[in-house]
Amino acid sequence: MAVPQDKDELLAAIETEFGKLNRTLEEVPQGLVHERTMDGHAKGTQMSPFDLVAYLTGWNELVLKWLERDSAGAAIDFPETGFKWNELGRLAGKFYGDYADLPYPRLVERLHTAKARIVAAIGRTEDAELYGRPWYGKWTMGRMIQFNTSSPYANARGRLRAWLKAR
Template structure:
């Protein structure tokens, strides 16, 4: 699928990547979900499927937080408070830790699905022009920033899980 250029395409990309991801996540046995078997987001590290889901939840909640900061008239912390764009591996590890207390695979999956639904609702609140008509962060539109941190990571996660499921 090509990069979305409007609201409808963004929603399709988000839903399609989520559907493909969920199909793969449901094939991960709960007793395997927390075992580090995947290449981590930091070179030389391993992560579990649960870490990968935590990463997706973390980014989803970060995108929603950017919008909360904007609504509150605050300066938006891109990518996140205390992190720079060249420190995304460290940010990924923070997201793993943020949800490490969720030790039930079904509960973690439910949280990821809920986060995804909140992101869909966020996108639905904006017009096409608000999403794609003007730059929002530097030269990037709001829609592109949402896509970078929702549909793209979901698609990447599904690819990572494919390798695990072939073992």
């Protein structure tokens, strides 16, 4: 899918990639959701489908935090308070731990909720705000949202499909 250039394309990318991901998540046998046999987000680590959903949920909720802080005129600690961009493996581990106690169906529901809230926030935002100016460094708000929603959805789906095929 091409890189979104406006609000409508961003919303379409999110919906399309999330729909594909969701269909693939539905194929994961419940008895295997905690099986850590998939390459993890940090070099040399393994993760489970549960961890992958926790990672996506963590990033989606982080995007919501960014948007809420921006809306309030508050500073945003990109990517997250206490983390630098070169520590994303450590941040992934944090996300795995943040949701470890949730039942898998509740975690998937939480991902759906976060994605719906992002879509609603985009719906309330004008194209000029999403794509008309840099928001973080050279990146627009729309691009930062896309980097952390539709792109990871597509990546996660590919990982899951390969993992399922290997079963």
